[in-house]
Amino acid sequence: MSTFDSTKKPLPEVVREITEGNLQLPDFQRGWVWDDHHVRSLLVSVARSFPVGAVMLLETGGDVRFQVRPIENVTFANGTPDPERLILDGQQRLTSLTQVLALESPVKTFDEKGNPIERHYYIDIESALDDERLENAFVSVEPDRKIKSNFGRKIDLDLSDRQKECEEFHFPCNQILNSDSWEESLQEYAPEKFPRYMEFRRKVLNAFRSYQLPIIALGKTTSKEAVCLVFEKVNTGGVSLSVFELVTASFAAENFNLRDDWFGSNLRDVEGRQQRLKAEPVLQTIEPADFLQAISLLRTHEKRQQDIAAGKTGKAVSPVSAKRSALLSLTLADYKRWADDVEKGFGLAAKFLRKECIFKSRDLPYRTQVVPLAAALTHLKERWLEPRIHDKLCQWYWCGILGELYGGAVETRIANDLDELLAWIDSSGEPPRTISDAAFQPDRLTTLRMRVSAAYKGLHVLLMREGAKDFFWKSTIQDLDQEEINLDIHHIFPIKWCNEHSKEPSLYNSIINKTPISYKANRMIGGKSPSSYLNAIQKHKNVSLSDEEMNDILRSHHIQPDTLRADDFDSFYSARKEELLKIIESAMGKKPEGTTHDQP
Numbered sequence: 001m002s003t004f005d006s007t008k009k010p011l012p013e014v015v016r017e018i019t020e021g022n023l024q025l026p027d028f029q030r031g032w033v034w035d036d037h038h039v040r041s042l043l044v045s046v047a048r049s050f051p052v053g054a055v056m057l058l059e060t061g062g063d064v065r066f067q068v069r070p071i072e073n074v075t076f077a078n079g080t081p082d083p084e085r086l087i088l089d090g091q092q093r094l095t096s097l098t099q100v101l102a103l104e105s106p107v108k109t110f111d112e113k114g115n116p117i118e119r120h121y122y123i124d125i126e127s128a129l130d131d132e133r134l135e136n137a138f139v140s141v142e143p144d145r146k147i148k149s150n151f152g153r154k155i156d157l158d159l160s161d162r163q164k165e166c167e168e169f170h171f172p173c174n175q176i177l178n179s180d181s182w183e184e185s186l187q188e189y190a191p192e193k194f195p196r197y198m199e200f201r202r203k204v205l206n207a208f209r210s211y212q213l214p215i216i217a218l219g220k221t222t223s224k225e226a227v228c229l230v231f232e233k234v235n236t237g238g239v240s241l242s243v244f245e246l247v248t249a250s251f252a253a254e255n256f257n258l259r260d261d262w263f264g265s266n267l268r269d270v271e272g273r274q275q276r277l278k279a280e281p282v283l284q285t286i287e288p289a290d291f292l293q294a295i296s297l298l299r300t301h302e303k304r305q306q307d308i309a310a311g312k313t314g315k316a317v318s319p320v321s322a323k324r325s326a327l328l329s330l331t332l333a334d335y336k337r338w339a340d341d342v343e344k345g346f347g348l349a350a351k352f353l354r355k356e357c358i359f360k361s362r363d364l365p366y367r368t369q370v371v372p373l374a375a376a377l378t379h380l381k382e383r384w385l386e387p388r389i390h391d392k393l394c395q396w397y398w399c400g401i402l403g404e405l406y407g408g409a410v411e412t413r414i415a416n417d418l419d420e421l422l423a424w425i426d427s428s429g430e431p432p433r434t435i436s437d438a439a440f441q442p443d444r445l446t447t448l449r450m451r452v453s454a455a456y457k458g459l460h461v462l463l464m465r466e467g468a469k470d471f472f473w474k475s476t477i478q479d480l481d482q483e484e485i486n487l488d489i490h491h492i493f494p495i496k497w498c499n500e501h502s503k504e505p506s507l508y509n510s511i512i513n514k515t516p517i518s519y520k521a522n523r524m525i526g527g528k529s530p531s532s533y534l535n536a537i538q539k540h541k542n543v544s545l546s547d548e549e550m551n552d553i554l555r556s557h558h559i560q561p562d563t564l565r566a567d568d569f570d571s572f573y574s575a576r577k578e579e580l581l582k583i584i585e586s587a588m589g590k591k592p593e594g595t596t597h598d599q600p
Contacts, residue, residue, distance in 0.1 A: 008212040021081035027067040028249035032095045035110040040138045054214035055090035062220030067252030121173040166190045244288040280350035284361040293322040295338040297375040320415040345378025357465040365454035366406035372417045398587035401458040403438025440592040448511040471521035496527030530564040
């Protein structure tokens with residue numbers, strides 16, 4: 001059954017509906033952005049009776065409700081009326097035509113540089129009657145209705161009153177739909193031009209008055225998801241709207257300001273959820289859509305459990321979902337029910353991440369994986385600290401990171417993970433697919449070279465969690481990181497030494513030859529051989545370490561000391577690769593593919 005109708009409407013009728021308030025905009029529509037050139041080009045197209053594209057409208061009065069607003073510059077004497085239909089596609093065209101054709105005030109538009117300007121629009125009648133000159137017949141003038149040159153000292157065209165308009169034979173565009181008053185003035189001030197004007201009226205004005213706009217009208221039964229999807233499909237000329245903006249517009253119809261709830265408001269002295277979450281450094285990058293996804297996961301998971309308890313099976317059981325359509329179907333009641341608990345769940349996620357030695361957002365392997373983690377912890381509350389549950393959460397989390405399963409589009413995995421993770425924790429299900437799908441190929445270590453990789457960040461964190469100590473400061477890397485000492489992941493065999501000894505960049509730039517150390521230690525390493533810089537660090541007046549003490553530090557980084565002291569890159573590389581694979585195996589609870597060593 002079709003949910004839309006196609007028809008045509010005369011342009012004057014559409015403009016009248018806009019000025020009367022029967023046709024308005026949903027508040028998620030961006031502002032009017034067309035510049036003066038676009039406006040004049042549109043007027044030329046209508047004057048030539050060229051198609052300017054269909055307009056898509058949505059009938060109001062159904063279950064889908066949005067906060068609404070009039071088209072820019074349109075005002076009402078007795079307050080804004082309730083609209084009968086909303087404009088989903090055609091805002092820029094209809095705003096341009098309404099301001100030009102129906103309003104006395106100047107059109108609020110933009111110059112070619114994007115600066116706001118105000119203009120009145122006229123038609124040079126003689127130019128309009130010449131097909132070859134019609135493109136240039138539409139002119140715009142400043143609010144004083146004059147065109148000037150020589151830095152404003154010379155007036156080239158003065159249209160500041162009705163008599164001058166008639167004498168200059170320039171027709172005001174806001175008289176196009178009803179020219180009776182202007183025609184009377186023309187007969188008074190320039191009657192000799194009236195025959196020529198009548199030719200212009202038949203050729204140009206009638207083109208506007210009889211112009212038919214194609215209309216696609218969506219019925220009031222159209223779902224919110226469909227409305228938003230349609231809007232985004234047709235809104236190719238503007239900036240894509242986020243799901244947060246669309247949900248914000250939906251909630252605004254029920255007098256709830258989701259933007260203030262999330263971002264806060266200085267005017268209303270309201271602290272937003274984002275501000276509270278960002279108090280946790282590891283949550284600095286959490287986005288509003290992440291928060292909505294966590295709410296959607298919990299809402300749909302609860303509905304799924306209710307369906308199962310009611311005896312439903314197969315497709316009759318509601319799925320857990322974090323997809324866009326599920327977020328758009330959230331009601332204000334859903335949001336109010338879950339928002340406070342989910343905020344606490346993200347706080348628990350920050351605590352979990354700190355226990356795993358992830359303290360800052362730059363070290364967070366996947367922001368997307370925090371969503372199901374926060375949803376699960378919202379459900380579990382303090383139970384997440386129970387050893388058995390915590391171990392399961394850790395295995396799932398690290399399998400997602402080291403299996404590199406949370407990059408790209410992950411809505412399906414997020415939903416599956418929450419459902420399967422909670423069932424597994426309650427001992428009534430198999431491990432989540434993220435655990436069974438996760439695989440780490442040993443050769444992947446060689447290709448991990450930059451921090452942008454989730455697995456690279458994960459290994460860096462695991463080394464800190466294992467208690468790696470700094471080469472210079474008497475402290476663990478983890479403690480130095482907390483004290484905001486300048487740290488980074490640096491080469492163990494320096495690049496200069498590796499190049500001098502013909503080592504392959506693909507090997508020496510991999511994470512196998514890198515480890516987290518302080519800037520102080522890195523400066524002392526420089527481009528020296530390992531045996532040389534170890535000796536220099538140990539003998540530094542502020543360090544003074546024995547060989548065994550230095551060897552203990554190296555072992556905390558899973559480096560075999562003898563290989564460094566012998567400057568044996570190949571032996572070092574092979575041994576450390578095996579050590580890193582053991583760390584990975586311990587975190588994932590499963591052997592990397594193709595390995596046979598025992599888990600420590």
